[in-house]
Amino acid sequence: MVELKVNGAVRQVDAAPETPLLYVLREDLQLNGAKFGCGLGQCGACTVAIDGAPAFSCLLPVGLLAGREITTVEGLGSPDKPGPLQQAFIDEQAAQCGYCIAGMVMRAHTLLARNPSPTDDEILEHMSPNLCRCGAHMRIVAAIRRASSRKEASRSQRGAL
């Protein structure tokens, strides 16, 4: 048994300690947000926040996570009641297939939490570990900008960095 704190709730999970967090989130806790993309920490589809920092859940054994605050995209809101960052992604229609998007939202969340007003270059640099294949990048950046305290600039600059 492993004890995990996920989205503010303590959960007991029957998983071997070496199991990567991603599999526990998806299978044991039935959370859809974090996705399997590469299992190698190369694409960011599995990104979650651990104590406020972005992490590749596909690489993190659950045995190392006791007492840590794990936040997944489900912790930011729901499809019916999206959080502000999620709403910004909806407002910008910042997805095509959307498979990467939960990871994008989580990585962006960790940026805005420590830097509410990032420059475009800071956004690009911070988002660099996460891959999108559909080419929704411009909208993803626009959504992050919209959710930041620079939101005044976002509408007029759609499609621009």
Place this chain on the structure above:
Amino acid sequence: MTLPDCPALTRRAALAGAGALVVSFSLARSAFAQDQVQPPQNIGREPKSPAPLPGSLKVDPNLDAWIRIGSDDSITLFTGKAELGQGIKTALLQIAAEQLDVDMGRITLVTADTARTVNEGFTAGSHSMQDSGTAILHASAQVREMLLQLASARFAVAAQDLKAQDGKVVAPDGQSVRYGELVVGSELHIPATPNSRLKPLDQRRIMGKPVRRVDIPNKVAGGPAYVQDLRLPGMVHGRVVRPPSPGAKLEAVDAGAVERMPGVLKVARDGDWLAVIAEKEWQAVTAMRALAAATRWSQPTALPEKTRIFETLAGLKADTTTINQKQAPPAAAVHTIEAEYRRNYQLHGSIGPSCAVAQMQDGALTLWTHAQGMFPLRKAVAEMLSLPEDKVRCIHVEGSGCYGHNGADDAAADAALLARAMPGRPVRIQYMREDEHRFEPYGPVMTSRGAVALDGSGRIVDWRYEVRSNTHSTRPPGAGQLLSAQMLEKAFQPGPPQPLPQPEGGGDRNAIPLYDFPSQSIVHHFVPEMPLRVSAMRGLGAYHNVFAIESLMDEAAAAAREDPVAFRLKHLKDARGRDVVQKAAEAFGWSANATRESGRGRGFAFARYKNLGAYAAVAMEVSVDRETGGVRLLRAVAAVDSGEAVNPDGIRNQIEGGIIQSASWSLYEEVQYEPRRILSRDWSTYPILRFPALPRRVEVHIIDRPGQPFLGTGEATQGPAAAAIGNAIADAVGVRCRELPMTAARIKGLIGG
């Protein structure tokens, strides 16, 4: 997630249901104002006798279940197309809601499912709006007319005096009746009439508007959205052990220790196909790795030498066809340009590796899959399992973005084999990253040669173009097209590769320029033998051909000392083509004698996808580092004409994404291999564009054509974006890169020094 097959509403049940309003088609060719002469969905061969019916009815004229209205006011819309991330669900709902005069939220949409929907072939080739959108447009309009007729009888008021409004028909005196009430007791099975009374353009409130996509809220907030998110009761997890290289034979496996690992239910082997099933997913992954370590494979030298791939392609036997020829009296050429263009193997690389869930119950298989064609897949899987087709049901559930024939069909086949090995239990498989990268069918290697002759006035007087390529479709329905079926003890062989016919074409897609040259010859050298397994990748041959043609146009413009945009317009009569060229140039701020900073350049390109779909022009600005050859994208401006724009934001999203994706393909992407191995196994060995490489601006201008036929848009900018980048590089540093991808190393090699 909610199972897409519950409740068990089947197409047959829908047809038989009392109180159901069903529209079937038996239309003459002239029926659809929206129709235009188009070959059917890219099923790999032409129909024996083209059916004189519009849209999807060309493929299957027996379509009879598009729309159902229940006595409870429920409205169900059926499409044989699938959501691939392109936003098709939303666009189809917009069309139906508009024509039926209901809110989009009132309509339930059922997408591709062999038990419930029409067979619209593959969701591919930018056909969904043309095929399914057109059919739904007319079906919905005719259902509304029928409802008005029913209400007319009920109220004894002439139909033209009635109004359909928000799911009701309203009479001039204010009395109204709900759609559901109108259909109660009606056993309606009415064929559509030849003419649809489409809602007048000026009354439209949903079509043409940038409606928000219905699928995005779940995707940003962790709602169930993908086949990867399916969790069926009792579901177990499978993984396959792929050989170290394609074609390797499994010589020995010692599965004993793996079978005793925690959670492992079964090790399954059939010939060279090897898999493991476990209770939990991570157990399956762990067991798969242990099993892989307990195998011995033969090591054939089966793959080509990458450094010699273009010589290899040139040396393979080809079937040669002249696909287009135009002759004029010989003119005096003062310039002749000859050049060869090349494209390396590239891969689809969905962010989510392919996934499928299958369950074998009482001798029947149900398969949840994100493959592009449910009916062809059903045929292939039924053949592989020796089951009658009616014992296999394929249900489309969204997966990660598709971009063509990736590992989706293969994963579905693996799920089917796993389900056969574990009857009764639903089995889920998701590929590991290296399974997808090493074994998906790639976008083919291609070459083309162009020879362009110009006269003294800078006009092209003769255009010769020859393209050499493998097939661009090795899709099902043959079981032999499924990777794992080729590995079974009783192995299925892939059918002989076939070229896709013109006018859509495969390797020769967009090989015929849309420009007006007095004399031209276009030749397709179809190479059946495939050094590496290949199939459809977004745009097919159009990506390479448009890159080559539009690069040649710039080379010709340079020889004529003319501005590239003016030079294109001088050779282009097509009015809509001219419009997108002019729009993109104007929005970009293109001027014939602009001065540029050193190392910066601009490029332009244009094509009409397949010469049948959307028109797109792209202008691009880049900077090139002379020291490294590295290219930096600065901005892109596109103009597109997709006919009537149903969801302008959906079009914009596709075009923006197409430009970014094509930029990634064109600057960075080529599959690496050596004679015994595919070396591109992850994102470090097959790098793609990351955020810091984005251009500073991507601008899309839509030229809307209300009332005109829908033109497929999803693949329209793959070629133009590539060519615009190549032309911008040439403008910046004076070297012409004729090989895709235009890597920093290639450009540095051309610059020299």
